[in-house]
Structures are given as C-alpha cells and as structure tokens.
Amino acid sequence: MENKAPQQRRDSATPREAIRIENVTKRFGAQLAVDDVSLEIQQGEFFSLLGPSGCGKTTTLRMLAGFEVPTEGRIMLEGEPVEDVPPYKRDVNMVFQSYALFEHLDIADNVAFGLKRRKVPKDEISRRVTEALELVNLSERSSARANELSGGQKQRVALARALVNRPKVLLLDEPLGALDLKLRRQMQVELKAIQREVGITFVYVTHDQEEALSMSDRIAVMNAGRVAQCGPPEEVYEHPSEEFVAGFIGISNLISATAEDGGQVRIANGLRLPVPLPDGVAPGDPVNLSVRPEKIAVDELEPGMVSLEGTIVSRVYLGVSTQITVSLGDGANLVALEQATYRARADDRWEPGTKITLGWHPEHCLVLR
Amino acid sequence: MSPSAFDKPRFLRVFSFLVYLFLFVPILVVILFSFNTIKSLNVFHGWSLQWYQEFLDDPSLRESLFASLEIAFATMVVSTVIGTALAIGLVRSRAGWAPGANILMLVPLVVPEIVTGISALLIFSQIGIALSIWTVIIAHITFSISYVTIVVRARMAAISQEVEEAAMDLGATRWQSVRLVLVPALWPSVVAAALLVFAFSFDDFVLSFFTTGEDLQPLPVRIWSAIRFGLSPTINAIGTLMMVVSLTAIAIAVVLPRLFGRRESGLKVLTAGEG
Amino acid sequence: MTAGRFWDRFLLPGGVWLLLLFAVPCVLVLALSFGYVDDLGRAVYATDLDNYSAAFDPTYTPVLFRSVLYALTTTALCLLIGYPVAYYIARYGGRYRNVLIALLVLPFFVNYLVRTYAWVALLADEGLVNNALIDIGVINDPIRMINTPWAVIGGLTYGYLIFMILPVYGSLERLDRSVIEAGKDLYGTPLQTFLHVTLPQTKQGILAGAVLVFLPSVGDFVAAQLLGGPDTYMVGNLIQDQFFAANNWPFGAALTVVMMIFLSVWMVAYLRSAARDVRGAAI
Numbered sequence: 061m062e063n064k065a066p067q068q069r070r071d072s073a074t075p076r077e078a079i080r081i082e083n084v085t086k087r088f089g090a091q092l093a094v095d096d097v098s099l100e101i102q103q104g105e106f107f108s109l110l111g112p113s114g115c116g117k118t119t120t121l122r123m124l125a126g127f128e129v130p131t132e133g134r135i136m137l138e139g140e141p142v143e144d145v146p147p148y149k150r151d152v153n154m155v156f157q158s159y160a161l162f163e164h165l166d167i168a169d170n171v172a173f174g175l176k177r178r179k180v181p182k183d184e185i186s187r188r189v190t191e192a193l194e195l196v197n198l199s200e201r202s203s204a205r206a207n208e209l210s211g212g213q214k215q216r217v218a219l220a221r222a223l224v225n226r227p228k229v230l231l232l233d234e235p236l237g238a239l240d241l242k243l244r245r246q247m248q249v250e251l252k253a254i255q256r257e258v259g260i261t262f263v264y265v266t267h268d269q270e271e272a273l274s275m276s277d278r279i280a281v282m283n284a285g286r287v288a289q290c291g292p293p294e295e296v297y298e299h300p301s302e303e304f305v306a307g308f309i310g311i312s313n314l315i316s317a318t319a320e321d322g323g324q325v326r327i328a329n330g331l332r333l334p335v336p337l338p339d340g341v342a343p344g345d346p347v348n349l350s351v352r353p354e355k356i357a358v359d360e361l362e363p364g365m366v367s368l369e370g371t372i373v374s375r376v377y378l379g380v381s382t383q384i385t386v387s388l389g390d391g392a393n394l395v396a397l398e399q400a401t402y403r404a405r406a407d408d409r410w411e412p413g414t415k416i417t418l419g420w421h422p423e424h425c426l427v428l429r
Numbered sequence: 430m431s432p433s434a435f436d437k438p439r440f441l442r443v444f445s446f447l448v449y450l451f452l453f454v455p456i457l458v459v460i461l462f463s464f465n466t467i468k469s470l471n472v473f474h475g476w477s478l479q480w481y482q483e484f485l486d487d488p489s490l491r492e493s494l495f496a497s498l499e500i501a502f503a504t505m506v507v508s509t510v511i512g513t514a515l516a517i518g519l520v521r522s523r524a525g526w527a528p529g530a531n532i533l534m535l536v537p538l539v540v541p542e543i544v545t546g547i548s549a550l551l552i553f554s555q556i557g558i559a560l561s562i563w564t565v566i567i568a569h570i571t572f573s574i575s576y577v578t579i580v581v582r583a584r585m586a587a588i589s590q591e592v593e594e595a596a597m598d599l600g601a602t603r604w605q606s607v608r609l610v611l612v613p614a615l616w617p618s619v620v621a622a623a624l625l626v627f628a629f630s631f632d633d634f635v636l637s638f639f640t641t642g643e644d645l646q647p648l649p650v651r652i653w654s655a656i657r658f659g660l661s662p663t664i665n666a667i668g669t670l671m672m673v674v675s676l677t678a679i680a681i682a683v684v685l686p687r688l689f690g691r692r693e694s695g696l697k698v699l700t701a702g703e704g
Numbered sequence: 705m706t707a708g709r710f711w712d713r714f715l716l717p718g719g720v721w722l723l724l725l726f727a728v729p730c731v732l733v734l735a736l737s738f739g740y741v742d743d744l745g746r747a748v749y750a751t752d753l754d755n756y757s758a759a760f761d762p763t764y765t766p767v768l769f770r771s772v773l774y775a776l777t778t779t780a781l782c783l784l785i786g787y788p789v790a791y792y793i794a795r796y797g798g799r800y801r802n803v804l805i806a807l808l809v810l811p812f813f814v815n816y817l818v819r820t821y822a823w824v825a826l827l828a829d830e831g832l833v834n835n836a837l838i839d840i841g842v843i844n845d846p847i848r849m850i851n852t853p854w855a856v857i858g859g860l861t862y863g864y865l866i867f868m869i870l871p872v873y874g875s876l877e878r879l880d881r882s883v884i885e886a887g888k889d890l891y892g893t894p895l896q897t898f899l900h901v902t903l904p905q906t907k908q909g910i911l912a913g914a915v916l917v918f919l920p921s922v923g924d925f926v927a928a929q930l931l932g933g934p935d936t937y938m939v940g941n942l943i944q945d946q947f948f949a950a951n952n953w954p955f956g957a958a959l960t961v962v963m964m965i966f967l968s969v970w971m972v973a974y975l976r977s978a979a980r981d982v983r984g985a986a987i
Contacts, residue, residue: 127594147597148605160595164613173609177600225599441792448789451862452811455822458832462825470825471835511717518714527712528979530719535978537726539915539971540964541923543940547947547960548729555732571725574718603710632815634926639947652817656930660825668818675813683806 077139078103078229078261079124084133084143086119093119095285096133101229101263101278103138106255108264108272111282112308117265120282121231124263126150138228148177153222154231157238159214161206167217168193168202174225192224195254212243219254229261236271248275269309273297281305303428306350313356313394314428315349325349325427329390333366335425348428353383355424356396358416365419370394372414384410386418394418456672463665470660480666490651490667496562497648498674501631504569509623511570512577513615517607519578520585537575545572546639553640560642568640569630576629577622584618617685624682628675737958747953755958764942764959771939772966774853774928775921778860779868782917783910785861786868791902794876805873812866820859820930827855827931851933859927864920868913875909876902908977915974919967939963 079101086094094116101107109117122128123135126147135143142150153174162170168189175185193199196216206214215235222230235251236244252275255262266272272279273293280290281304289301300306303314317325317333319341324334327349341347361367370386373393381397388394396418398410410416466475484490519531537545549568550560558564592614596606612619634649641650648667655664737756739749758764793804811819826832827849834846849855879902887901888894925940939959946956 125594125598127597146602147594148600148602152598154595154598156591156595158589158591160589160591162592162596162610162614164616173596173601174599177605221595221599438792438796441788441796445789445792448785449807451785452808452865455819455826455862456811456814458826459818459822470828471830471832511721514714515718518711518716518718521711522715524712524715526719527715530715530722531979532975533719533722533727535975536971537722539919539974539978541920541940541967543923543925543943544730544733544960544964545726547943547956548726548733550947551732551736551953551957552725552729567725571721574721578718628813632813634815634817649815649817652815652821656817656821656824660821660828664818664821668815668821671818672814675815676810679810679813 076103077101078105078137079263080134080136080139081120081124082134082136084120084123084130084135086116086123086128087131092285094123094130097282097285097287098133099280099287099290101261103261104259106252106262106264106275106277108266108276108279109282110266110269110272110279110309111288112267115282116285117267117282118233121154121233121263121265124229125152125154125231151227152229152231153225153227154233155215155218155222155235157234159206159218159238161214161217161221163206166203166205167198167209170206170217171221171224173221178225188224192220195223195257196220211239212247215239215247219251223254223258223260227260229263232262232264234266235264236268237266244271251275273309281308283308299426300350300428303348303350306426306428311353311395311397313349313351313353315351315392315394317347317349319343319345319347319427327388328392329388331368331388333368333425334422335427336423337427338429341427341429345429350426350428351394351420351424353395353397354381354399355420356394357419358384358386358396358398358410361417361419362421365421366425367417367419368394370416370418372410372412372416374412375410382410386416459665460669460672462662463669465662465665468662470662470665480662481670483663484666484670490648493646493648493651494670496645497631500562500566500569500637500647501627503566504573504630505623505627507566508570508573508577508626509619512574512622512626513581513612513619515574516578516581516585517611517615519582521590534575534578537572538579542572542635543639546636549636550639560640562641562645562647564640564642565637565647568636569633572633572636573626573630576626577619580622580625581615581618584615588614620685621682624678624685628678628682631678632671632675733957733960736954737961739954739957741952741954745951755955756962758955759958759962767937767942768939768962768966770936771922771963774857774860774936774938775918777857778864778921779914779917781857781861782865782868783872783914786865786913787872787910790869790873790876794873794879801877805870808869809866816863817926817930819862820926823855823859823862824850824930850931851936853932853936855931856928856936856938859931860921860924863924863927864917867916867920871912871916872906872909875906879905912974912977915970918970919974922963922967 077100079099081097081099084094084097085092097116097120109120111117119128123130123143126142126145126149130143133143134141137150137152162173165173171189171192172185175188180188189202190199193202196219198213198216198220201209201213206217209217218235232251236247239247248271251262264272264275273296276293278290278292279296281288281296283304289296289305296305297309300309300312306312307314315327317327319325319337320332321343323337324332325337325347326332333349335349357365368388370388373385373387375385376383379400381399384396384398386394386396461473462470463480464476464478465473466477466479515530515534519527519534546568549564549571553560553564553567588611593603593606593611596610597603601609632649633647634653637647637650638653641647648671652664652667655661735749736747738751738753739747740752740754742748759768789808793801793808797804824831828834829846829848829850831850833849834843837843838846883905884897884901887897891897891900922938923940925938925944928936928938928941939962943956943959943963946952946959950956
C-alpha cells in the first residue's frame with residue numbers, strides 16, 4: 061500500500077505531525093459544541109476521542125473530515141491549513157457509524173467509488189480494490205450488494221472503501237457501535253491489526269472507554285466541548301487529571317476531603333489520610349480523593365498502606381471478581397473489587413454487616429481539584 | 430352483529446368478500462358490455478370488437494386519446510423532476526421557510542379538486558393564456574408535484590445523510606453526490622411516483638374539465654360529454670382501454686422496484702402515496 | 705457554502721411553482737368572490753359582499769346543507785364498510801395481506817367517470833339490476849334507484865372508500881398484536897376488547913380516513929350529476945354551473961370560498977398532523 065503515497069511520508073524515524081488542531085471552537089447557533097480545543101496527532105498514531113454523547117467528539121471529527129467548518133481556530137493536515145477545504149478535496153477518509161454504503165452499487169464498486177472520483181486508471185483501480193478487499197477478508201463477496209451483508213461485513217466494506225484511497229488520516233465515527241459485543245471485540249482486534257499493517261493515522265471516536273483503552277496509542281477524553289485530558293491509555297486511567305476523567309474511565313471512588321499541612325487530607329468522618337498533594341493545593345482547600353476499586357485491599361493489608369475501618373453494606377458477585385460496598389460512616393461509601401484467584405473464591409467471604417479493614421498504598425490515591 | 434363478530438373471521442370474511450364484489454362487479458360489467466355485439470347495456474348478446482372499432486375509427490376521439498397520452502407524459506416528466514427535488518429539499522433543508530413549503534405542498538392534496546380546477550382557470554384567464562392542452566398540463570403538474578413529493582419523501586426520509594457525506598468524503602462534489610448516490614438510492618420511488626402520476630393524469634377529469642380548450646379535449650372530458658348524451662357501448666370501450674393504460678402504468682410501478690432488487694415492495698410505495 | 709444553503713435550492717422549483725400556480729390562484733378566487741359581472745358579462749374585481757349574501761339565500765342554503773349531509777353520510781358509510789375489511793385483512797390476511805390490499809386499490813385506478821358510469825348502467829330504470837329483479841320475479845315494475853339521494857351517496861362511497869380503508873389499515877397494521885392479547889385478559893369478551901383496546905388505538909387512522917373521504921366528497925360534482933338529478937345537486941354542481949352555464953364567475957368563486965370555510969376546520973386539523981408526518985403515512 062506504499063506506492064503512489066504522497067511524497068516524504070514516514071521517511072524519517074522521528075514522529076511527524078499528521079493533524080494539528082489549534083484553538084478550534086464550533087458553535088451551532090447559540091449552542092457551543094466544541095470549546096477551544098487544541099490537539100496534535102502524530103503520523104501512524106491510533107488516536108481516540110473518547111467521551112459521553114454530546115461532548116463534541118463527533119463534531120471535532122466532522123471538522124477534520126470537512127463536513128463542519130470551525131467557528132474559530134485552525135486545522136492543519138500535515139502542516140497545511142484545511143479548515144476551509146471542502147470534504148471532497150481533503151486527503152482524509154471517514155468510516156461512518158451507519159456504514160453509509162451505497163446500496164445501488166455492489167461491494168467492489170463501493171470500494172472503487174473514491175478512486176473513480178479521483179480518475180485513477182482502470183487497471184490500478186481494480187488492483188487496489190482487490191487488495192483492499194483482501195485486507196478486510198471480503199474478496200469472495202466483491203459482487204454482493206450492500207444489503208446482502210451482515211453488520212460486521214458492512215463494517216469491513218466501509219473500512220476498505222476508505223482505506224483504498226490511502227488517506228493521510230482515517231477518521232472513524234463509532235464504527236463498531238452497531239455491532240453486538242462479541243463481534244465488536246473481534247473487530248477491535250482486527251482494526252488494530254489493520255492499522256498496524258497499513259500504518260495510516262487513525263482518529264477514532266467512541267464513547268466506549270474499554271474500546272479506547274484497548275486500541276489507542278493516545279486518548280483525548282472530551283467533556284462539554286473541551287478536552288479534559290489527553291495522553292496514553294495508562295496515563296489517562298492511572299492518573300486522571302480531573303474528577304470527570306476519573307469517573308468516566310473505569311469505576312472510581314470519589315471522596316470529598318480538605319487539604320491539610322504535611323501531605324495529608326482530612327475526610328468527612330475526621331480521619332486523616334496521607335496522600336501525595338499536587339502543587340498549588342493550599343491547606344484548607346476542598347479536594348476530591350480518587351481511589352480505583354481494584355487498588356483497595358480488604359482485610360489483608362500490606363505494610364505501608366493507609367488503613368480505614370468500615371462495615372460491608374452490599375456484595376455483588378461479578379464472576380471474575382466480587383464488588384463490595386463498604387460504609388465508612390457519615391454516608392461515605394467506598395467500592396472495592398476483590399478478585400477471584402486460584403487461591404480463593406471471593407464471593408462467600410463478605411457478608412453484609414461484617415466489620416472490616418480497608419487499605420491502599422498512598423500513591424494509589426489521587427487528589428483531584 | 431353478534432358480540433364475537435370481530436373475533437370470528439367467518440362474518441368478516443363474508444363481509445369482506447361482499448365488499449370486493451361491490452368494488453369489482455361494476456367494473457367487470459363495463460368491460461363485459463364493451464364487447465357486446467348489440468348496442469344494449471343490459472342484454473349481452475355475443476362477443477365483438479365493434480365498439481373498439483368505432484372508437485378508433487373516430488378521428489376526433491383518436492386525437493383525444495393522443496392528447497391524453499401527451500398530457501400524461503408531459504405531466505409525468507415535469508412533475509417528477511420538480512417533485513423529487515422538492516422531496517429532497519424538504520427532508521434536507523433547514524431553511525426557515527421550508528415548513529411553509531411543506532404546507533404549500535400538502536394543501537393541494539386535501540383541497541377538493543374542483544377548487545384547484547377553478548383556481549387554475551382563474552389564473553389562466555387573468556394572465557390571458559388561451560385554454561389548450563398546455564393549460565391542462567400545467568394544472569396537472571401543479572397537483573402532481575405534491576403527489577410525487579409525498580411518495581419520494583417517504584423513501585428520502587429513510588436515507589441517512591451520511592450516505593451523501595460518504596460520497597463527498599470519497600471525492601464527489603455536492604452535485605455529484607446527489608447525482609451518483611442520492612438519486613440512484615431514490616430511483617425506485619421516483620419511478621413509482623412517475624408512473625402513478627402518469628396514471629393519475631391520464632385518468633383525471635375534474636382538472637382537465639376546468640382547464641381544457643374547446644377544440645382538442647382530453648379523453649375523460651369527452652367521456653363526460655358523451656355520458657350526458659346517453660349511455661353507449663363506445664363509452665364502455667373507451668373506459669376499458671383507459672383502464673388498460675392506467676393499470677399497465679400501475680403494474681409497472683409495482684413490479685419495477687422489485688426488479689431493482691429492493692427489499693421494500695413497490696406496493697408499499699404505492700400505498701404510501703395513496704393512503 | 706454551508707450544507708443548509710445547498711439544499712435550500714432544491715425547494716425552489718417546486719416552491720415557486722406551487723406559489724405562483726396554486727397559492728396565488730387561490731387568492732385570486734378569494735378576490736374575485738367580492739367582484740361582480742358587468743353588463744358585457746365580464747367578471748370584474750370589486751369589494752362587494754353581494755355574492756356572499758346570495759350564497760346564503762334560501763335558494764342555495766339547502767344545497768350547501770345537502771352537500772355536507774351527503775358527505776357526512778358517505779364518510780360514515782365508508783367507515784362502516786371500510787373498517788371491517790381493513791380489520792379482516794390486517795388480522796387474518798396473513799401472507800396474502802399485500803395481495804388483498806392491492807386488489808382493493810386496483811379499482812381506484814380505473815377512471816372515476818367510468819366507475820360512476822358503471823353504476824348508471826347498473827341502476828338505471830332499464831338497467832341491469834332492475835332487469836335482473838324483474839326477470840327473477842321479485843318486482844314487476846322497475847324500482848327508481850337512479851336520481852335518488854342514495855344513488856349519489858352510493859356513488860360517492862364507491863368513489864372514495866379506499867381513502868378510508870388505507871389509513872385505517874395502516875393504523876391496524878401498526879397495532880401491536882400483544883396489546884390485543886393483553887386486552888383480552890383485561891376485558892374478557894372480544895367486543896369489549898375491540899371497543900376498549902383496538903378502536904381507541906386506531907383512532908388516528910379513522911380520523912385521517914374521515915377527512916380524506918369527507919373533503920373530496922363535499923366538492924364532488926360528478927356523482928350528483930350522473931347518478932342524481934336537480935334535487936340532489938351538491939355545491940360542486942352549483943359552482944360548476946356558475947363557471948360553465950351561468951357564466952357568473954364571481955358568484956362561483958364566492959360559493960367556492962364558502963365551501964372552503966366549511967372544510968377549513970377539517971383541513972387544518974389534518975394538515976397539522978400531516979405536516980409532522982414526514983413519512984407520509986397519513987396521506
């Protein structure tokens with residue numbers, strides 16, 4: 061897939077910028093859809109825009125594709141400003157949520173559509189279409205109609221139809237949203253493999269945090285039109301920058317507390333906990349603590365752990381793990397996940413009403429403002 | 430009817446059968462007596478084609494038949510183009526006056542035809558256009574636009590905007606995306622609407638009656654004058670021939686979408702427009 | 705160019721056409737209804753109310769009243785005939801549903817004049833029905849069927865029945881079968897179930913059908929002309945006379961406006977629901 065590619069791509073080892081979004085704002089009438097977003101996406105990167113519906117992720121993607129024009133700000137594609145370039149002149153392609161296949165054409169003609177528009181010679185079109193259909197494992201269905209395919213197959217056609225043009229960037233708008241869970245898992249793996257094979261930059265919009273975590277090189281978590289945090293999956297999960305990110309990705313225990321001197325905070329029931337306080341937090345400031353449920357030890361504490369007393373309120377058996385809710389008194393509840401391991405089952409140990417001790421390493425407790 | 434009448438299909442089956450008889454018997458009677466050997470409408474004497482012969486031998490009736498076909502064809506072409514564009518616009522446009530255009534499109538469908546006919550007559554006389562088959566065509570188009578729009582819009586509403594965006598994303602300009610993707614996607618309903626309009630225009634009496642000139646009149650207007658003169662098997666023959674023409678158009682409208690390999694049947698398109 | 709502007713131009717040809725050749729002419733009808741005919745027999749625009757006082761003259765009020773009465777009777781008959789048929793097809797039609805509906809629609813693509821003419825041939829004093837009845841000895845002299853109110857109403861019913869059946873069938877088809885099953889549990893007898901569950905759920909279809917039958921029936925002049933006589937003339941015949949026989953266009957326009965006022969409540973109610981329904985299921 062490398063011949064005829066635009067010159068000077070991936071010719072050096074240093075990562076090159078595929079997309080730069082500078083202070084982009086988009087308003088629809090009075091409604092603010094995207095609010096001063098700035099992002100840089102590197103060539104060959106698998107980049108996800110993650111957030112709840114209405115957070116501005118799809119609008120951002122549509123501005124990259126050219127279907128929406130930013131109200132303010134600039135968009136650069138490999139260094140060239142493109143915010144006013146219409147979609148049909150942009151060297152990016154999109155995979156739509158509804159697949160948007162052309163039902164009056166067969167699969168091969170669907171895939172050939174973009175090449176024909178670009179007046180690519182006939183023999184090259186047929187070679188590249190064959191290649192693209194092989195890439196998505198659909199060579200046998202090339203003369204089928206779109207409505208004869210299953211959801212997963214339609215998804216592959218949409219992908220081949222976009223990739224065959226060798227775009228600088230491939231945009232994917234919740235492409236797996238309409239598939240059932242099992243097929244979605246399988247397609248996630250395939251998508252990632254295809255991306256590695258073709259080496260094209262992917263910008264992937266999803267509201268599914270697991271999907272974003274498992275596939276992406278980097279994730280931008282969006283909320284209310286803004287980018288809340290942008291970084292690799294591990295960083296976004298382990299070190300959420302704000303309450304929204306901590307709550308949106310995975311389950312998080314949020315405890316309100318007050319900062320005190322000497323690297324500790326005081327929580328509602330008066331207990332003082334040692335935590336790494338970020339810069340700029342003064343004693344007396346209200347803060348939120350965030351602890352992931354799987355970081356909480358129950359009864360079997362390790363040395364150096366913070367320790368709290370509590371009463372089990374409820375227990376939910378989840379198979380791989382058991383989720384227990386512990387009351388600390390004063391209405392403060394914590395959720396802990398107890399893994400079922402080769403040593404023990406976790407489901408029969410925690411009767412509601414039992415008094416237990418909880419603990420975690422201080423570095424697993426994050427202070428959010 | 431007994432309390433359980435609505436749960437017992439037997440009563441309903443007989444009742445429905447009678448309704449079908451009520452609908453079909455008069456038409457079958459017209460057809461039967463068009464083949465009669467004698468000029469009687471209540472005694473069937475034997476089979477002949479003499480009334481068809483009489484119809485086709487009458488040069489002025491023949492001209493009327495061709496006038497009706499011309500009117501139907503012109504109405505079909507113009508109203509299909511305009512009505513399809515209107516359907517596309519009504520679904521996609523966000524203009525402030527689009528709802529107004531929507532109402533303007535719906536009103537001709539609910540106003541009694543006589544009102545549309547009178548309105549057309551008035552505007553033609555006001556501008557000073559002499560009545561002819563051209564005025565009939567214009568009046569037919571006015572009514573048919575709404576009809577086409579209703580039929581095509583039903584399909585248009587089911588087409589995701591993402592399909593046109595996909596085309597643009599793949600290098601098609603806006604107009605190309607309409608021509609290469611949207612119109613082919615709408616095509617079965619466009620063809621169905623066109624044929625329905627052809628049948629409507631060919632059969633229409635009221636609009637034609639108000640807008641036709643004196644010398645060349647569409648077939649239904651001729652039937653009207655003929656009936657008022659008295660009954661004649663020639664009218665049966667003309668009526669039967671007209672049935673053949675419009676039912677052929679309808680049959681094509683139903684069958685054609687299936688040939689396109691669409692899932693929805695042409696009948697759906699048909700009843701979406703009618704009912 | 706934003707996406708919206710692009711699509712706006714698709715509205716233009718149809719919008720302008722309908723504006724110039726439908727909306728403007730309708731306004732002309734209204735304007736002419738205040739006019740009069742001069743000595744040379746030409747229609748002149750004016751601001752008189754004479755035509756309206758004439759329209760409500762005792763000579764014409766029975767015609768207006770008769771039109772509404774015939775149209776209402778036609779609507780009721782269409783409902784009584786159409787509902788059971790639609791119900792039968794929707795519930796017991798099975799895989800023949802589409803064929804049965806197609807068979808119902810078929811006759812309505814036969815020219816309306818020809819269909820009405822067929823009834824003239826059947827119902828005439830020397831017509832098929834009378835002849836048949838005399839032949840089998842039920843009657844000795846022909847029964848007067850044509851030129852009666854019932855002949856006109858029958859012709860209208862025959863003409864517009866499909867406009868009732870299709871919307872009712874549509875609403876019955878959309879009706880969830882499990883709702884009827886649940887209704888059986890709740891209300892016991894089938895009639896109770898029908899009255900409390902099915903009928904209310906198909907109200908929309910019935911109303912749409914009623915409007916679609918009533919509106920064209922009021923304006924019809926073919927049925928009354930061919931199947932009736934001067935005693936059964938409807939407002940459509942009156943209007944048509946003003947334009948072709950009496951040559952009093954302003955009065956014809958005034959009668960048209962009066963008829964439209966009678967219909968406007970129904971029309972507005974219908975348009976409001978139809979304007980919201982993009983898929984056109986209600987038309």
